[in-house]
Structure formats: structure tokens, C-alpha cells
Amino acid sequence: MSWNRRTHFIIVCLITFLTGLAAASLQAKDQIVLTVLYDNYTATEGIESDWGFSCLIEGMEKVILFDAGAKSDLLFRNAERLNVDLDKVQMIVISHSHFDHAGGIAKILDNNPEVTVYFPASFRKELVDNIAAKSAKPVRVSEPVEIFRGAYLTGEMGYGIKEQSLILDTEEGLVIITGCSHQGIVNILERAKELHQKNIYLVFGGFHLLQHSDEQINEIIQKFKLLGVKKCGATHCTGGQAIGLFEEAYGEDFISIGAGKVLRFSH
Numbered sequence: 682m683s684w685n686r687r688t689h690f691i692i693v694c695l696i697t698f699l700t701g702l703a704a705a706s707l708q709a710k711d712q713i714v715l716t717v718l719y720d721n722y723t724a725t726e727g728i729e730s731d732w733g734f735s736c737l738i739e740g741m742e743k744v745i746l747f748d749a750g751a752k753s754d755l756l757f758r759n760a761e762r763l764n765v766d767l768d769k770v771q772m773i774v775i776s777h778s779h780f781d782h783a784g785g786i787a788k789i790l791d792n793n794p795e796v797t798v799y800f801p802a803s804f805r806k807e808l809v810d811n812i813a814a815k816s817a818k819p820v821r822v823s824e825p826v827e828i829f830r831g832a833y834l835t836g837e838m839g840y841g842i843k844e845q846s847l848i849l850d851t852e853e854g855l856v857i858i859t860g861c862s863h864q865g866i867v868n869i870l871e872r873a874k875e876l877h878q879k880n881i882y883l884v885f886g887g888f889h890l891l892q893h894s895d896e897q898i899n900e901i902i903q904k905f906k907l908l909g910v911k912k913c914g915a916t917h918c919t920g921g922q923a924i925g926l927f928e929e930a931y932g933e934d935f936i937s938i939g940a941g942k943v944l945r946f947s948h
């Protein structure tokens with residue numbers, strides 16, 4: 682190879698390499714990564730299960746922790762084993778005041794007192810006092826709100842145990858994360874559609890259908906289909922029978938959720 686041809690070859694290789702590198706970093710930057718840290722089920726070997734729910738959202742404008750499970754120690758052990766750093770959490774969204782969603786918050790507030798915590802307006806007073814005592818910024822949520830570009834809260838919903846859910850706007854469609862769905866899973870989906878007029882790509886979390894009959898669960902599944910919910914990840918307090926029926930109805934579009942599960946989306 683002559684000197685000129687060799688130089689040309691090296692330059693072409695270098696440009697190809699740099700273009701690939703830039704594309705890869707752009708792709709990594711544009712990816713939303715959801716890591717389930719706490720759940721009644723496990724999806725990864727070595728990750729512990731326990732009654733509760735927590736999911737970390739990375740790759741957007743802010744790092745959010747949606748719910749914090751029941752026990753701080755278990756939450757941190759799972760996070761460490763999954764190589765995620767809870768000290769980077771900038772916002773915490775607590776779906777509702779039940780211990781299996783709010784109990785694990787204490788250690789995060791100790792390590793990271795600057796965090797902003799969004800919780801339903803009707804949250805129990807002692808929990809609000811705990812948050813305020815740690816110098817975190819408590820934010821009561823009543824109405825639907827955009828917490829930053831592409832991340833929304835449904836607002837406080839329901840009559841008995843009031844609850845909020847998180848909606849992420851991704852390239853694939855809306856991704857909805859639920860705590861226990863005490864406000865009704867179909868009500869959450871309808872609220873999301875009403876607010877965003879976009880297709881629902883995925884809903885996952887607890888659906889709270891433990892006391893429902895097969896007939897009632899199948900009616901709910903029909904409503905999911907009518908609302909155009911593409912994929913579903915029923916877990917946590919949904920109940921084994923209901924999880925089985927969703928899995929049957931959704932087939933390949935059923936996403937098996939458990940602690941250690943990682944989901945990626947574009948935005």
C-alpha cells in the first residue's frame with residue numbers, strides 16, 4: 682500500500698470509528714433505563730424479593746425513584762447487586778402511604794437530604810414530618826403534574842386509599858408505573874389517555890386484583906385491550922391468579938416483572 686493510500690485508509694477507519702462512538706453515546710444518552718429494585722417476585726438471580734415495590738428511572742432529565750419498598754436495607758442491597766447508585770436519586774415519587782411503598786425511604790433521605798419527594802396530598806402526617814425532618818423538599822400532589830419533560834404524575838386519585846401513578850412519555854408510547862393501583866388500574870389508564878392522548882405502550886406494577894373473581898379480571902383485561910394497552914407487566918400485589926390471566930391474554934406482550942428486571946426505552 683502506498684503512503685497516500687495507507688493514510689487515506691487510516692483516515693477512513695478513524696472517521697468510521699468516531700462516527701460509531703458518537704452514535705453509541707447518543708443512543709446511550711437517549712435511553713431511559715428502568716430497574717425494578719423491590720418486588721414480591723425476583724427476575725434476576727441473587728436479587729431478593731419481598732412484599733413491596735420500587736423502580737428506579739435513569740436516563741431522563743432527573744433520576745427518579747418510584748416507591749421505595751418496605752425495608753431500606755433490602756432496597757440498598759438489591760441496588761448494590763444491580764450496580765445502581767441510590768445516592769444519585771434526585772426525585773422520589775411515593776405512590777401512596779402504605780408501608781410496602783414508603784417504608785424504604787429513610788436511608789435514601791439520610792444519604793441524600795437534597796432530594797425532592799412527591800407524595801399524594803392526603804399522605805399520613807407522620808410520613809410528611811419524617812421527610813421534612815431530613816431537609817428533603819416535600820411536594821404534595823393533588824392534580825396531574827409534569828415533574829420534568831416527559832415525566833408526569835396522574836395526580837392523587839381514588840376515594841379510600843388515595844394514590845398516584847407515574848407516566849413516562851417514550852418513543853414507543855406511554856409507559857405507566859403503578860404502586861398498588863388502589864385507585865383502580867382501569868381508572869389510571871383512562872386518566873393517562875385523557876391527559877396525553879397517546880397510545881399506552883406498557884403498564885407495570887401492582888394492579889391489586891387479589892379479591893377479584895376470574896370474571897372481573899377478564900373484564901379488566903378486555904378494558905386494557907379496548908384502551909389499546911400494548912404490553913403489560915402485572916406484579917407486586919396483583920395476585921397470582923390475575924397475573925396468570927394477564928399472562929395468558931397478553932402472550933408475548935406480557936412482561937414478567939420482578940426485582941432485578943431492567944427495561945429500556947427511547948425518548
Ligand SMILES: [Fe+2]
Pocket residue numbers: 733734779781782860861887917918
Ligand atoms: Fe403495595
Ligand SMILES: [Fe+2]
Pocket residue numbers: 777779861863
Ligand atoms: Fe397499597
